[in-house]
Amino acid sequence: MAAVSPDTILLTGRVAVVTGAARGIGLAVAEALGAFGAHVAVCDRVKPPHGSGKLAMTLDVRDHVAVEVFAQAVRERWGRVDILVNNAGGTFHAGFADTSPRGEQILIEENFTQVTGMIRRLLPMMPPGASIINVTSSEAHQAAPGFAVYAAMKAALESLTKSLALELAPRGIRVNAIAPDALQTEGEAGVRERMLARPLPYDPVRLPPLGHMGDPCDAAGAAVFLAGDLARFVTGTTVHVDGGISAAGGWRRR
Incomplete structure (x- = not known):
């Protein structure tokens, strides 16, 4: 690629796999990659929409x-x-002491080991120039009371992203992460509703520094960037799609 051109962003003919694509961020990412020309394979526990x-x-x-x-x-x-x-991933709000060993194992499997398993199975099919994008969370970078194990697994995924970026660099495969927060999704709304139903020592309902909530399409835009040639020299990093929450150290506007 000699220079950036309008065609640089296109993903024509490339094959993309998106997990957890029935709704929210996964659905938005799958639709965006398809809109930019990729062949898209999706999976989810719930039947993905036509x-x-x-x-x-x-x-x-x-x-x-x-x-x-x-x-x-x-x-x-x-x-x-x-x-x-x-x-794909999931969580529930519960204090660490209230999380059973079975609940902890579910969080580990949903947010970490299923990712390593998917990468192992698909890596043999990935040619030079391929891109792996792990969706983590802002909780991977800051304290998350009520989500301790979930946050720990997302932090583990961030670490895995960096290590795999170096391991796979000789093969020309890039590995990056997207850390979303304050995006209006069905899952986020459900977790927030359950949090508000119990007394908490902090206020969970605040706006990010930009002053408004984001949309799953905001994360999809980051995925399109990381998937294509515009990010051909980007690996081992995280794009925070959070309206400035990470930069503010967790501070949010009321």
Whole structure:
């Protein structure tokens, strides 16, 4: 690529895989990658809506057998993966002492080990120039009372992103992360509603420094950038899509 041009942002002909793509950030990312020309394969525990991908499967990313079937379907359809967006994840609000060992294991599997499993299965299909994008959270970078294990797993995913960026650099594969916050999604609204239903020693309802909430499409824009040639020299970093929350150290406007 000699210079930046309007065609640089296009993803025409590339094969993208997006997990957790039935709604929210995952759905927005899948639709955006498709709009910029990529062939998109999606999966989710809930059936992804029609049009979110050219290959869609309903599965739990923690199910190793189901993930292998999904990976094989992608292999048979296109033979390679140029973009992998690990978006699937989940959490619940509970104090650390109130989180059972089973609840902790669920958080670990939903937010970390399923990501390493997906990468292992798809990495053999990834050519030079491929891009892995891990969706983490602002909680990976700051204290998160009521979400201690979830935040720890997102921080682990941030560390994994940096280590894999160096390990895979000789193969020409880039690895980056997106850390969203204050985006209006169904999942975010549900967690916030449950938080407001109990007394807390802090105020969970504040606006980010920009003064308004964001949208899943804001995260999708970051994914399109990291997936394509505009970010060909970007690896091992995190794009914070949070209206300035990270820069403010957790401070928010009332």
